[in-house]
Amino acid sequence: MLNHRFAKDLPFTEGEYKRRLAKTRAAMERAGVDILWVTDPSNMAWLTGYDGWSFYVHQGVLVLPDADPVWWGRNQDSNGAIRTVWMGDDRCIGYADNYVQSTERHPMQDLAQRLIGMGLDKLRIGVELDNYYFSAKAYMTLAAELPNAKLIDATALVNWQRGVKSEEELVFMRRAAKISEKIVDGLIERVEPGVPKNEVVAEVQRDAIMGADGHWGDYAAIVPLLPSGSDAAAPHLTWDGRPFVKGEATFFEIAGCYRRYHVPFCRTIFLGQPSEIFLRAEAALVEGLEAGLEVARAGNRACDIANALAAPLESAGIERGARCGYPIGISYPPDWGERTISLRAEDETVLEPGMTFHFMPGLWMSDWGLEITESIVIKEDGAAETFCNRPRKMFVKD
Amino acid sequence: MLNHRFAKDLPFTEGEYKRRLAKTRAAMERAGVDILWVTDPSNMAWLTGYDGWSFYVHQGVLVLPDADPVWWGRNQDSNGAIRTVWMGDDRCIGYADNYVQSTERHPMQDLAQRLIGMGLDKLRIGVELDNYYFSAKAYMTLAAELPNAKLIDATALVNWQRGVKSEEELVFMRRAAKISEKIVDGLIERVEPGVPKNEVVAEVQRDAIMGADGHWGDYAAIVPLLPSGSDAAAPHLTWDGRPFVKGEATFFEIAGCYRRYHVPFCRTIFLGQPSEIFLRAEAALVEGLEAGLEVARAGNRACDIANALAAPLESAGIERGARCGYPIGISYPPDWGERTISLRAEDETVLEPGMTFHFMPGLWMSDWGLEITESIVIKEDGAAETFCNRPRKMFVKD
Numbered sequence: 050m051l052n053h054r055f056a057k058d059l060p061f062t063e064g065e066y067k068r069r070l071a072k073t074r075a076a077m078e079r080a081g082v083d084i085l086w087v088t089d090p091s092n093m094a095w096l097t098g099y100d101g102w103s104f105y106v107h108q109g110v111l112v113l114p115d116a117d118p119v120w121w122g123r124n125q126d127s128n129g130a131i132r133t134v135w136m137g138d139d140r141c142i143g144y145a146d147n148y149v150q151s152t153e154r155h156p157m158q159d160l161a162q163r164l165i166g167m168g169l170d171k172l173r174i175g176v177e178l179d180n181y182y183f184s185a186k187a188y189m190t191l192a193a194e195l196p197n198a199k200l201i202d203a204t205a206l207v208n209w210q211r212g213v214k215s216e217e218e219l220v221f222m223r224r225a226a227k228i229s230e231k232i233v234d235g236l237i238e239r240v241e242p243g244v245p246k247n248e249v250v251a252e253v254q255r256d257a258i259m260g261a262d263g264h265w266g267d268y269a270a271i272v273p274l275l276p277s278g279s280d281a282a283a284p285h286l287t288w289d290g291r292p293f294v295k296g297e298a299t300f301f302e303i304a305g306c307y308r309r310y311h312v313p314f315c316r317t318i319f320l321g322q323p324s325e326i327f328l329r330a331e332a333a334l335v336e337g338l339e340a341g342l343e344v345a346r347a348g349n350r351a352c353d354i355a356n357a358l359a360a361p362l363e364s365a366g367i368e369r370g371a372r373c374g375y376p377i378g379i380s381y382p383p384d385w386g387e388r389t390i391s392l393r394a395e396d397e398t399v400l401e402p403g404m405t406f407h408f409m410p411g412l413w414m415s416d417w418g419l420e421i422t423e424s425i426v427i428k429e430d431g432a433a434e435t436f437c438n439r440p441r442k443m444f445v446k447d
Numbered sequence: 448m449l450n451h452r453f454a455k456d457l458p459f460t461e462g463e464y465k466r467r468l469a470k471t472r473a474a475m476e477r478a479g480v481d482i483l484w485v486t487d488p489s490n491m492a493w494l495t496g497y498d499g500w501s502f503y504v505h506q507g508v509l510v511l512p513d514a515d516p517v518w519w520g521r522n523q524d525s526n527g528a529i530r531t532v533w534m535g536d537d538r539c540i541g542y543a544d545n546y547v548q549s550t551e552r553h554p555m556q557d558l559a560q561r562l563i564g565m566g567l568d569k570l571r572i573g574v575e576l577d578n579y580y581f582s583a584k585a586y587m588t589l590a591a592e593l594p595n596a597k598l599i600d601a602t603a604l605v606n607w608q609r610g611v612k613s614e615e616e617l618v619f620m621r622r623a624a625k626i627s628e629k630i631v632d633g634l635i636e637r638v639e640p641g642v643p644k645n646e647v648v649a650e651v652q653r654d655a656i657m658g659a660d661g662h663w664g665d666y667a668a669i670v671p672l673l674p675s676g677s678d679a680a681a682p683h684l685t686w687d688g689r690p691f692v693k694g695e696a697t698f699f700e701i702a703g704c705y706r707r708y709h710v711p712f713c714r715t716i717f718l719g720q721p722s723e724i725f726l727r728a729e730a731a732l733v734e735g736l737e738a739g740l741e742v743a744r745a746g747n748r749a750c751d752i753a754n755a756l757a758a759p760l761e762s763a764g765i766e767r768g769a770r771c772g773y774p775i776g777i778s779y780p781p782d783w784g785e786r787t788i789s790l791r792a793e794d795e796t797v798l799e800p801g802m803t804f805h806f807m808p809g810l811w812m813s814d815w816g817l818e819i820t821e822s823i824v825i826k827e828d829g830a831a832e833t834f835c836n837r838p839r840k841m842f843v844k845d
Contacts, residue, residue: 055677058687101683102669105579105782125769125811129681146769147793150786155577179553179584181503182781186576186602188583204584247656247663254652258645258686265645265688271500272666279453283527285499288656289456290663371523371544382780383580384503388548395545413523 051117051137059098059135060308065217066135069096072210073112082175082201085112086160088187089180090381092207093120094309097136101129104182104381106149107156113169121160123149157187161194170195175203181383208389211378213403218378219426221310222405226424226436227261228305229314233437236303237444240318242295246275246288253303260307267306270385274302281418284411295321298443300411300420304385311377311385312436313407315420317443330412330419331443333365338423338441341373341392341408345425345433351396358410359394372396373410377424402429405436419443449535457496457533458706463615464533467494470608471510480573480599483510484558486585487578488779490605491518492707495534499527502580502779504547505554511567519558521547555585559592568593573601579781606787609776611801616776617824619708620803624822624834625659626703627712631835634701635842638716640693644673644686651701658705665704668783672700679816682809693719696841698809698818702783709775709783710834711805713818715841728810728817729841731763736821736839739771739806743823743831749794756808757792770794771808775822800827803834817841 059066073096077085088109093099097110097118108122117140120130124143131138144159164170176191177183179202192200214222235256239249253273260266276286278297293299297320304313319327337358344353355373362369374392377385385407390398392406404427412419421441425433457464471494475483486507491497495508495516506520515538518528522541529536542557562568574589575581577600590598612620633654637647651671658664674684676695691697695718702711717725735756742751753771760767772790775783783805788796790804802825810817819839823831 100685101681102672102685102781103683105669105784125682128811128813129684132678132681132684147791149770150773150784150789176583178587179582181582182579183583184577184579185574185581185583185586186600188586189576202584245663247658251653251656251664254656255649258649258652260645260688265643265686266649268670268685271503274500280530283499283530284523285501286527286530287498287500287666288663290658372547375548383500386503386548391548393545413526415526 052139054138055132057132057135061098061217063135065215066098068215069210070118073207074114076206076210077112077114077175080175080201080203080206081173082203083114083172084169085175085203085206086177087112087207088177088183089207090182091379092180094381095211095379096207097134099130100133100309101126103129107187121163155186155190157190158194161191164195171197173199173201175201175206177204178202179204205389208387211387212376212389213401214378214405214426218310221307222312222378222436224262224264224307225305225310225312228257228266228307229303229312230437230439231261232256232303232305233301233314233316233439236301236316237318240293240299240320241446242320243292245290245292247290250275250288257305261305264307267308269304269306269311270380270382271304275299276418279416282413282416284413284418293320298323298327298417298419300418302420309379309381311380312424313377313385313409313422314424314437315409315411315422316439317419317421319443319445322447323443323445327419327443329365330367333361333367334410334412334419334421335441336361337410338408338421342423342425342435343432345400345408345427346431347400347402347427347429349400351390351392351398351400352394354408355393367412369410369412371411374406374408377405377407400427402427450537452536453530455533459496459615461533463613464496466613467608468516471605472512474604474608475510475512475573478573478599478601478604479571480601481512481570482567483573483601483604484575485510485605486575486581487605488580489777490578492779493609493777494605495532497528498531498707499524501527505585519561553584553588555588556592559589562593569595571597571599573599573604575602576600577602603787606785609785610774610787611799612776612803612824616708619705620710620776620834622660622662622705623703623708623710626655626664626705627701627710628835628837629659630654630701630703631699631712631714631837634699634714634716638691638697638718638844640718641690643688643690645688648673648686655703659703662705665706667702667704667709668778668780669702673697674816677814680811680814682811682816691718696721696725696815696817698816700818707777707779709778710822711775711783711807711820712822712835713807713809713820714837715817715819717841717843720845721841721843725817725841727763728765729819731759731765732808732810732817732819733839734759735808736806736819740821740823740833741830743798743806743825744829745798745800745825745827747798749788749790749796749798750792752806753790753792765810767808767810769809772804772806775803775805798825800825
């Protein structure tokens with residue numbers, strides 16, 4: 050019987066969390082890891098339900114082979130942990146506030162002492178060397194404080210377990226998709242020459258958080274991106290107060306989010322009459338998307354999607370250097386991708402039913418850009434299903 | 448003469464960037480660092496103007512003693528760099544996309560090759576071991592690829608140079624403050640029993656990005672936090688679709704943001720009649736805030752503010768474990784603090800004119816919470832100036 054001081058509103062069933070834990074433990078065993086130190090907030094949430102904007106300080110979840118996970122973080126955030134994780138309250142441990150941003154002590158010293166106290170300091174400890182928020186200093190401190198442990202690189206070990214979505218997760222993603230559609234509908238309605246960009250983003254954020262279909266909206270792990278004209282060559286610019294201008298294309302990179310699950314969805318709006326270059330690029334891109342969707346099937350490989358996309362683009366004289374997609378699902382800033390598979394020619398990962406991707410063949414040329422994308426789920430049979438249902442085209446407002 | 452392919456809309460004057468670079472170089476010399484590798488996005492932006500949501504991949508700025516800084520990042524993001532940094536286009540270097548989230552190669556291998564090519568691989572290289580987005584793996588790869596370099600911990604070296612704000616920066620922060628005031632005014636108007644939380648957040652985000660006083664709003668580095676009732680014990684919970692409830696206090700932790708400069712501002716709203724506990728806590732907190740503001744003067748120390756706050760709280764039987772504030776200014780997710788000084792009893796940093804803080808004495812008790820805060824600037828003479836001008840109290844709506 051778990052000890053819970055507060056009523057919980059866990060996003061998922063107990064069975065779902067048990068499934069995730071069992072999958073992770075099996076992967077730990079394969080990787081030769083006795084215990085796993087998880088710092089990526091998306092992995093923490095996927096395993097335990099923990100949800101809070103506290104990842105700017107050192108924190109994490111310890112996965113053990115034979116006992117419930119332990120949440121460890123700043124004292125004041127342990128109040129958030131006992132309200133959001135499925136484990137018992139006694140599995141949430143806080144460290145003192147004078148470890149926070151101190152030049153004299155490091156939070157990892159506290160963690161190391163806990164591990165020693167639990168008799169876990171002589172084991173093989175997996176650490177997420179290249180996931181978010183596990184700093185170089187955190188690693189060095191842990192290594193120095195645990196001379197008898199063997200620290201093993203377990204980057205993305207948990208991320209890989211997240212690839213195939215459960216039915217419960219797909220329900221969340223379909224809710225997120227409704228929000229994405231609502232945002233794009235609003236953009237097509239509101240973007241006009243002379244309207245300042247920030248005013249459009251203000252409405253996007255409002256739509257995103259109001260939610261859709263009776264479900265509230267969560268914050269996306271990336272803010273809306275919407276570069277125009279020649280700036281659209283740069284995929285990650287945000288916004289300012291300048292107006293949209295006639296004669297320019299703007300792409301809108303947004304995602305609806307429901308309880309941390311994302312469905313990114315991008316469309317481009319051209320104000321005025323697009324040039325031949327744009328129209329040809331649009332036609333090739335849509336053809337490439339459709340070719341990619343057609344081969345996005347269980348049993349095919351990630352690279353098959355990338356190669357199918359590339360053919361019509363190359364015929365149109367467009368060379369893309371970048372990957373054309375990545376897995377999606379639960380996430381926290383700074384990225385809504387899962388950081389495992391990449392849809393590119395050299396990735397031969399076999400696609401499985403329930404995998405979800407943002408098929409994202411953005412064109413970022415030297416002085417223009419175009420994005421038309423789809424978030425998809427791989428089916429048991431047949432081609433991928435798109436989460437959103439809106440015309441697959443560049444919208445022209447003349 | 449710098450080579451610029453695109454017209455720039457730099458936030459600051461050339462003199463301001465020169466001042467920042469000179470300050471940083473002097474600090475590097477004091478720290479025994481020949482060249483500095485800066486990965487914290489707020490430091491990158493402060494030094495160069497770089498602005499884009501690309502910090503989810505490896506990137507950084509190289510500060511040299513005798514030449515302009517070099518921006519280095521993903522190829523597609525170098526398009527954003529040449530549009531936003533003050534340096535010449537030839538100072539922006541991109542790495543190939545197949546380094547991104549690859550299991551076979553690491554972007555730091557590319558960086559190391561560049562350093563070797565520039566003849567910089569035998570120097571003392573400062574690295575931000577405990578700033579954001581410099582992963583353990585990034586450090587280990589760089590160290591392995593540069594066996595002749597000496598890597599030196601330069602965590603927060605740049606952050607410390609940012610402490611005293613210029614007049615140009617204070618102009619931005621005053622614009623952000625107007626946005627903060629507008630958000631709080633909207634909260635006081637809109638929060639009512641029965642209104643779902645996400646609907647209020649939707650309006651907060653809309654207000655934030657619409658801006659105020661004719662200036663557009665940027666995204667804050669932290670999303671709005673607004674826990675109610677017993678959840679207010681947990682400072683970093685976000686929102687859901689449940690309604691505000693009569694008989695509960697909710698604190699609102701928000702910040703207006705203008706061109707990446709933040710002015711956080713928190714107020715608490717009680718729906719119904721607050722209990723004696725709340726009223727006593729409010730009175731003690733306001734007294735503590737005023738005592739703290741009074742000693743927040745040039746020449747005094749960070750701890751003087753914390754100690755002045757603590758006295759009336761202790762008289763009221765309230766013990767706070769956490770620090771009561773931090774410096775603020777330019778920032779990117781996941782934190783709007785500057786991560787240098789902490790307002791707490793053990794921090795004896797001397798306050799200087801132009802330093803800016805979020806004086807943030809949140810009360811997070813075991814089953815309730817209260818936040819009334821002020822963002823402040825230290826003056827040449829006299830007590831600190833508050834950026835925002837709204838009643839310093841708990842708002843009661845009965």
